[in-house]
Amino acid sequence: MWAMDYISSRDICYLVCDILSLIDKRPIEHGMRVAYMLMKLLQNKKNYEEYEIAEFAFLAMIHDIGAYVTGGIADTPEYENEDSLEHGIYGALFVKTNSPFGQRGEALLYHHMRYSRINCMNYQYDTISMYLSLLEDVDALYMKDGDALDYRVFEKETGTKYFPEAVMFLLKGIRRDNIFAQISSGNYKKELYDFMDYTLFTNEEKEAYVRFAVHCMGLREKHRAAEAIMCACVSEEIADAAGLGVRDREKLFYSALLHDMGMLAVDKTIEELPRSLEPEEKKQVMGHVLVQDKILRKWFLKPDIPDIIRAHHERLDGSGYPAGKRGNNMTMVQKILQVADMFTAMSNKRPYRPARKKEEIFAILEEEIDRGRIDDYVVAVLKGKLDTIERKLRVETKNYLEMQLKMGNMYKLLLEKRLGEKL
Secondary structure, eight states: OOOOOSBOHHHHHHHHHHHHHHHOSHHHHHHHHHHHHHHHHHHHHOOSOHHHHHHHHHHHHTTTTTHHHHOOOOSSOOSSOTTOHHHHHHHHHHHHHHSTTGGGGGGGTTTTSOHHHHTTTOOTTHHHHHHHHHHHHHHHHHHHHGGGOOTHHHHHTBTTTBOHHHHHHHHHIIIIIOHHHHHHHTTHHHHHHHHGGGOOOOHHHHHHHHHHHHHHHTTTOHHHHHHHHHHHHHHHHHHHHTTOOHHHHHHHHHHHHHTTGGGGGSOHHHHTOSSOOOHHHHHHHHTHHHHHHHHHHHHBSSSHHHHHHHTTTOOTBSOSSSSOOBGGGOOHHHHHHHHHHHHHHHHSOBTTBOOOOHHHHHHHHHHHHHTTOSOHHHHHHHHHTHHHHHHHHHHHHHHHHHHHHHHHHHHHHHHHHHHHHHO
16 A cells, blocks of 8 residues: 555546546536535535535546446436436446445446335445435436526425435425526535545555556556556566665556546547557547546645656657656656557557557567667566566456456446336
8 A cells, every 4th residue: 555645535536537528528527516506405404414415426527437347427417317327337336346446336326217216125324325326316407497497396206206305305405505606607516525525534545446457447448557557567566676666666556547547538439449550540539648647636635746747758768758758768667658658558459450469569669679669677677577467467367357247247246136126
């Protein structure tokens, strides 16, 4: 476990949301509005500590995370959508499996269910589910009708579709806190961001949420998360053998995990082309470095990690991008990530080529050394640690695939169970 003083608990929440927004911003924009309303309602309820409200607000920000896999993302949130079983189930499983939310992720399981049904289940986080169920519809109707929204629609279905307590605090929030004026003006974003400073993650939870961010990258393409984990393993082993200090190793670890998050902004069809890229297509792919650099510098308290990540496509002879930096302006940590990234990329198949064998990989790396593009010492360390790295990668790959398989099986079982309940 690393120190994790590079980023605050609050900003980890927003980093996760920005990564998801690279895939599609609509569920997060909706989630932010729901999170703000949930924050105001729970404040009025007065029996939650600020840090609890902040963590439930984070859960609300990503409450539609399952839709990135199951589909159903719309330009505007949908009203009366109790049939949205798939994304609620997948989202709950994904959050429970991959994040420190753990059992609290169950709140997502029923966030499209009517109060009359949730109230009969009596599970630990049913109150949050019932609040989310109301606020889902509130946001959908407000986005549709704006200030013309007739709030009586929620009062009419109190006790059947909506949790009476939640409706009561909603109306209080409308009258006292003017929540819709805040949403309409956009002022709610700053208020929510400031309140999220109450989020209090331990170092262990911070590390776990960064890993969760990596798994979020895999919601569009599973290989994206798998390769980030592989790159972190390779980087760790090289750094350890090279005798890097603890601080450099921890910075490298997080840099390796997040180094390709900007690829989510690249058109997926470009990545899937079974041929060499045209100049404009290459330009878009190369742009991923600047996309992620802007996000990372917004949320990280120190420039160390963004600086390392920004340089992972630079080369010692100045032929890399985005800045054409040369070797005398690069740190050993940056040089390690460059080699680890190349090794990981070549070890995995692409639409235009199969995965390369290790002999071929090292032949290419040696050519790059001869051209003065990558560090020969780093490559020598990599070669010397190859057996250890391959063993570790087999374990990590096995664990990742088993987790994916288990989650897929649980999703099918829960979906069948819920469909059976509706018959």
